[in-house]
Amino acid sequence: xxxxxxxxxxxxxxxxxxxxxxxxxxxxxxxxxxxxxxxxxxxxxxxxxxxxxxxxxxxxxxxxxxxxxxxxxxxxxxxxxxxxxxxxxxxxxxxxxxxxxxxxxxxxxxxxxxxxxxxxxxxxxxxxxxxxxxxxxxxxxxxxxxxxx
Numbered sequence: 001x002x003x004x005x006x007x008x009x010x011x012x013x014x015x016x017x018x019x020x021x022x023x024x025x026x027x028x029x030x031x032x033x034x035x036x037x038x039x040x041x042x043x044x045x046x047x048x049x050x051x052x053x054x055x056x057x058x059x060x061x062x063x064x065x066x067x068x069x070x071x072x073x074x075x076x077x078x079x080x081x082x083x084x085x086x087x088x089x090x091x092x093x094x095x096x097x098x099x100x101x102x103x104x105x106x107x108x109x110x111x112x113x114x115x116x117x118x119x120x121x122x123x124x125x126x127x128x129x130x131x132x133x134x135x136x137x138x139x140x141x142x143x144x145x146x147x148x149x
Contacts, residue, residue, distance in 0.1 A: 001016070003116070004038075004084030005084055005088070006080040006083065006084040007080060013040050015039060016037070016038045017038075018034060018115070020036075021034050021092075021110045021113050022110055023108060024050075031050055031052035032052075032110070033050050034049045034050075034051060034089055034092070038085065042072075043069075048060065051089050055086040055089060088115060091115070095112045095113065095114075097110075097111045
């Protein structure tokens with residue numbers, strides 16, 4: 001669980017629990033789709049954040065539970081919540097695992113991410129799927145060196 005930093009009095013009261021991170025492609029460009037639960041303890045709702053050159057925030061409850069979302073935005077200004085999510089996920093670091101190519105296309109999957117200085121392993125997508133532990137997700141800098149002959 002990560003805490004949103006906003007410019008308002010609710011800073012630190014709002015949280016975002018990342019449920020899934022996946023790489024997507026649109027018109028030849030890749031971006032990351034981050035789904036999670038955002039809330040303040042009184043309301044929780046699913047949020048989709050698409051992280052690319054720009055960060056787009058979509059609250060799923062705008063189509064499912066409009067009244068609950070309205071109550072949430074009466075307590076917390078929408079623009080501040082969106083800005084907090086953008087600020088949190090703009091610096092998201094993602095660790096990818098390469099998979100065998102399929103039909104000549106590069107394939108990979110997200111195995112974890114880092115935010116607020118903590119590594120967060122990706123949750124299993126299917127029953128029975130488990131990440132091998134210990135999971136070395138990434139380093140602060142390169143740990144390999146290429147020597148040209």
